Amino acid sequence: MQQETEQGKTMYELLEKLFPICRSITGNGFRESLKLIQQQIPVGMHEVPSGTKVFDWTVPKEWNIRNAYIEDEAGHKIIDFKKNNLHIVGYSVSVDKVIDLEELQSHLYSLEHQPDAIPYVTSYYNERWGFCLTQQQRDQLVSGKYHVYIDSELKQGSLTYGELIIPGRTEQEIFLSTYLCHPSMANNELSGPVVTTNLAKWLASAPRKYTYRIIFIPETIGSLTYLSRNIEAMKRNIVAGFNVTCVGDERAYSFVPSRYGKTLADKVALHVLQVKAPEFVRYTYLHRGSDERQYCAPGVDLPVVCVMRSKYGNYPEYHTSLDNLSFVTPQALQDSFELLRDCIELLERNERYQVNCLGEPQLGKRGLYPTLSAKGSYGGVYHMMNFLAYADGTNDLMDISQLIGVPVSELYPIVDKLLENKIISPNCFH
Template identity: 35%
Template sequence: MNGPRIYTLPAPVRDQKRGDALLSFVREILPHRRSLTGEGLRQTLDAIGERVPLQIREVFSGTPILDWEAPAEWQVHTARLSLPDGRCVVDWADNPLHLVQYSGPRQARMPLAELKPHLHTIPERPDWIPYRTAYWTDDWGFCLRQRTLDALEAEIGPDGEVDVFIDSRLTDGAMSIAECRIEGRSDREILVSAHACHPALANDNASALAVATFAAEALAQADGLRHSIRFIFGPGTVGALAWLAANPSARKTVAAGLVLANLGDRGDFVYKRTRAGTLGEPLAVDRAVEAVLPDAEIRPFEPFGYDERQFNSPGFNLPVGRLTRTPHGEYPEYHTSADDLSLLTPESLEGSLDAVLAIIHALDGNERYLATRPYGEPMLGRYGLYDPVGGKALAPEAQRAALWLLNLSDGYHDLLDVTAKSGLPFAAVREAADRLLAAHLLAPAPHDPASGADDAS
């Protein structure tokens, strides 16, 4: 009986390094004008679908979603601010951040003083454009550089007039949610989610969309998966809620999960634990991250952030943590035009991909065993697992892993427990377990329902 293999990304096209391939994909999807709905979101999902098989579901506007409802579909043709003489001040065509998301149609000429409450800038960052939304409201507005606003005020003063033109529509359309399910031997699933609604922001969240896409591509070619792996790509909050509302069985089928965001910057990894793993003992996904990323900063769950809020809401209470590099709001470029390609590195993207695959590998390979010879230490040399001269059997690290396994394989401790107690890499523990299984010194432990249906073990 063999454990799952370690998953590696297939060689990219044209012998590109993986980091370069990831950055290239970010560059491909970054221009799509994403929002909660609309063509930019669909174009992004189409790009992902060119690499991995996707099932896309359209949730019609107005459909009840728990305490929410599917939003109207937002379509923008043009949006600009200009002077009466025809000179353009701000044009949505130049940058999708210029228009507050979900601004409705408007055509008016108004004094600058009257317009200013609808203008958004970052005074301390005069060359950056902020990202703002007006979801679930009737508000509208433009985002621009403080330097542009200063120049406009200097030229026309508070009484000078500005032409506002927003050619947009809020229609009865649909919200798109995409899934990629990779079949394993079990219906138990590892869930991976990345929000796909932010326009023109490289780290938040084009970086995680790229990492999730490449992880799905790699896992689709893996053999021997024990769990099925489900990737979800859709708009934040309402998209996750729509998926949860349509999948009430997730409370029984999701063994572990990760929300991915902000995975391309130069920061170190930060992991946010599950709700259940914060209130009680850490769950398998919490322990897997600690095993795979021992230098990561580990934070407790709190009901703020990305879609981990929805997956960990008390009614669902799914075992889903969140993996980022620098978290939202903790880098100055967050939700501004400065969150661009210069913020990302190929090395960070590749390291994030490796981390996600390693965590999934640890979750998928995490099992509980029983030592078949628990009375005293087995004579490993009899099974070809110990060479006192040193060399042909298990390496020293693997021998230590084998001894830890033989001692802790009591049906209660899993491989992540062994990893934590021994301080050895999970891969070494998994490999030693396979050798002991082949030698019939370990046997799979019977499933214990009391061990927790929400834990991948």
């Protein structure tokens, strides 16, 4: 338990280091963030030039920003990017001029229904400039002149993504995707990467059946870019995948399925959620909104789902400055890590098992059945006998779990005993 608590603290500490960095879908903020993750796991960094066609999209120009502020007539900085990087509209072009309040208002963004929150606003594919502020700050603006200053650069650069492949005994793959492209928002942006980083550490700590393909990307354009370079291998090898995002708060779990909800990833995620977090909120694919849109798109059709805490777009703090370091907790990060780890462990252990003999196996001679028949003596092997009744090579562990009403995790030691005594054999990989 102490080790698990320390894992949560370690994840939170990494999140704290990443939080101040101004990230976007391209640029030095993304690279700086990925380099911090490289200190934890050996993720490779890849660059794709601006202007590269990725299916129906094009990799945009690279954006970097150094400074931005609004000064009043007395020279006071009333909005300062260096105090909160959400103050700038993402991908704002450079500007340095004095304008009146009326003109300034057309470049300001705030939330009337959340007057103390700075909204997150971007303009990736149309050149404009703007500032974000709380409604309270906006209401305090008075008529007069304002100096607006943005020191940014749009250039022919590149899009960056990170990739880590952990080889297994088979070329079949489990896919983990997380995004690293928003500025300072703790749950929406950083909980996914820090939990994925810890999952990668755990996966690399022991031999695995499956190969693991793990990527850190900018949302949407990053998944499209990665798919455009790897789609054939991904379609050939991936048997299940998870888009890891919004896993740092302590509210109920959420689930967004694949397009038709019938993949191995759907089956595994739902089993683990029903056992570990039965109060989870189940959405449909109509409620999609992150990179599962690309992975499950027609013609791509990868078996990818989203397992989250508060679903993106569905919690008040989402895409605002309220999604801060106090909104996520080490315990929530730890719990989410454990739930996703359980999903992966189930994938690793899930097989179709076949009994090796005709008729009921003689368990007593192997020390697996009471040698004295008396009332109550059968209870200890009840689950084992029920497992064997359905181990006919057509049911996997999850099927048998549902049929006999026993969580898969409780079947693991039963399977181990039966394998050790050569009573069952695995039928096949999925």
